[in-house]
Amino acid sequence: xxxxxxxxxxxxWWWTVDKLLLGAIMALMLGGVILSLAASxxxxxxxxxxxxxxxxxxxxxxxxxxxxxxGVSFLSPRQIRRLALLVFVVSVLLIVATLVFGAEVKGSxxxxxxxxxxIQASESAKPAFVVMAAWLFAESTxxxxxxATSMAMVLLLTLVALLVMEPDFGQTMLILMVWGALFFIAGxxxxxxxxxxxxxxxxxxxxxxxxxxxxxxxxxxxxxASGDTFxxxxxxxxFWNGGWFGLxxxxxxAKRSLPDSHTDFVFAVAAEEFGIILCLALVGLFAxxxxxxxxxxxxSEDMFSRFAASGLAILFGMQAAINMAVNLQLIPAKGMTLPxxxxxxxxxxxxxxxxxxxxxxxRQRPRTEVESMxxxxxxxxxx
Numbered sequence: 001x002x003x004x005x006x007x008x009x010x011x012x013w014w015w016t017v018d019k020l021l022l023g024a025i026m027a028l029m030l031g032g033v034i035l036s037l038a039a040s041x042x043x044x045x046x047x048x049x050x051x052x053x054x055x056x057x058x059x060x061x062x063x064x065x066x067x068x069x070x071g072v073s074f075l076s077p078r079q080i081r082r083l084a085l086l087v088f089v090v091s092v093l094l095i096v097a098t099l100v101f102g103a104e105v106k107g108s109x110x111x112x113x114x115x116x117x118x119i120q121a122s123e124s125a126k127p128a129f130v131v132m133a134a135w136l137f138a139e140s141t142x143x144x145x146x147x148a149t150s151m152a153m154v155l156l157l158t159l160v161a162l163l164v165m166e167p168d169f170g171q172t173m174l175i176l177m178v179w180g181a182l183f184f185i186a187g188x189x190x191x192x193x194x195x196x197x198x199x200x201x202x203x204x205x206x207x208x209x210x211x212x213x214x215x216x217x218x219x220x221x222x223x224x225a226s227g228d229t230f231x232x233x234x235x236x237x238x239f240w241n242g243g244w245f246g247l248x249x250x251x252x253x254a255k256r257s258l259p260d261s262h263t264d265f266v267f268a269v270a271a272e273e274f275g276i277i278l279c280l281a282l283v284g285l286f287a288x289x290x291x292x293x294x295x296x297x298x299x300s301e302d303m304f305s306r307f308a309a310s311g312l313a314i315l316f317g318m319q320a321a322i323n324m325a326v327n328l329q330l331i332p333a334k335g336m337t338l339p340x341x342x343x344x345x346x347x348x349x350x351x352x353x354x355x356x357x358x359x360x361x362x363r364q365r366p367r368t369e370v371e372s373m374x375x376x377x378x379x380x381x382x383x
Contacts, residue, residue: 013074016363021292024285025069025355028340029062031282032348035341039269040262042255054262054343061345065352072356073363077305080357084131087124087353094121095162110166120346122163122171126178127354129159130315133179134307137186141303152179169207169214170322170334176200177318182311217332234258235268235327239276246275262343264335267327282341283324289355290317296362309361312354 040054050056075083094112098121102109111118133152140148156179163172180196207214238254241247252272255261261269271279290313297309316339323338325331337347 009074013363017073017359018292018296018362018364021289021296021362022073022359024288024292025340025359028282028285028289029066031285032341033059033062035266035270036262036343038249038252038273039255039266040343043259043262046259057345058343058348061348065348068349069352069356069359072353073359075357075360077302077308077361080131080308080360081135081304084128084135084357088128088132091121091125091128092158092162094119095125095166097121099162099165108166108168110168118345120344122166122168123344123346123350124353125159126171126175126315127312127350127357129155129175130178130182130311130354131308131357133182134311135304137182137307138303141186152183168335170336173200173204173334174315174318174322174336176203178311178315181314182307185307185310217334231258231260231265232326232329232333235265236329238265238268238272239328242272242275244275244277246271246273246278249273263337264323264333264342265327266342267324267338270341271327286317286320286339289313293358293362296364300361305361309358312358312361316351316354316358 036055036058037052040058041051044053045051072080072083098109098112102112105111110120110122112121113119132155136148136152136155139146140152156175159175160172163169163175176196177200180200183192183196208218209215234254234257238252241253247253250273252269254265254272255269258265258268267279267282270282293309293313293316297306297313300306300309319336320339322331322334322336323342326333326336337344339351340348
């Protein structure tokens with residue numbers, strides 16, 4: 001099955017996929033299993049569930065995530081575009097359904113229950129949106145007469161409007177930053193980038209003035225004495241308790257009090273039980289995935305593959321950076337999972353979908369095997 005002279009789909013995949021990148025992703029998934037086992041039992045016990053409830057569900061979601069990751073990594077760039085369009089349309093429809101039928105939790109409507117499964121459609125919308133935007137930016141470089149940039153702007157405003165209506169300002173800021181980065185990578189002028197940054201700051205200031213929830217988080221970040229900062233204070237205490245080498249598996253104290261120790265603050269649990277050394281190793285793995293993908297994307301001759309892989313890498317890295325920054329009290333608290341480490345079904349499957357596309361777009365195929373990217377034709381290069 002793995003011989004170079006046997007042309008099977010699996011052998012073609014095995015000899016073209018970036019094995020170092022795949023290995024780093026698998027290491028993150030394994031780290032998520034270990035940290036879920038360490039962080040989730042106290043949370044489950046506090047709310048009257050079986051101690052291993054969240055761990056069992058984490059493992060349950062891991063299997064389809066692996067299937068999605070590997071399956072998507074087999075796709076060609078053309079298939080990735082088509083699938084992204086389908087996923088984006090379905091995700092937008094589910095977000096609209098969530099706004100209408102979803103249950104309100106802490107003032108937000110972010111989840112909808114389908115067939116007994118809670119779904120956060122904004123998670124699957126993110127990687128699909130990045131690929132769609134990359135497609136449009138790639139078109140703008142090849143066909144200047146096509147209003148591709150304007151269409152990308154409409155795509156952005158549509159998704160941002162839906163996220164603000166939920167409201168989910170953390171995901172909104174993440175989408176804006178990734179879109180702005182793609183805009184910059186596509187060769188747009190700095191004046192446009194500065195204008196977009198100014199618009200984002202104006203939007204954040206408006207949210208501060210008009211949305212009490214956002215204003216409260218910003219005030220607590222700037223002045224901890226102005227409100228409840230229990231979770232972030234406990235997270236920082238966990239870092240101090242853990243030191244360089246940690247207290248040992250199962251010996252953490254913070255997870256007994258942190259309501260979100262298995263999701264938003266799993267990085268703090270890792271620091272307390274396994275030490276700053278493990279945290280630095282996790283940071284190194286995330287950095288390796290991002291830098292490796294960007295390097296492979298830069299080597300690609302196809303604009304769509306270059307932009308899409310870069311955008312997905314930036315999305316992956318920014319989400320990880322935001323979660324870790326919240327744990328370290330570097331930015332105001334926001335509900336953002338740590339990729340493949342935090343508990344969450346919609347999150348882990350959507351991340352697997354995004355990373356699967358990264359693996360597919362960074363596969364190195366001979367020039368003679370690259371498909372035509374669209375009807376107009378594209379210069380042949382590496383997929």
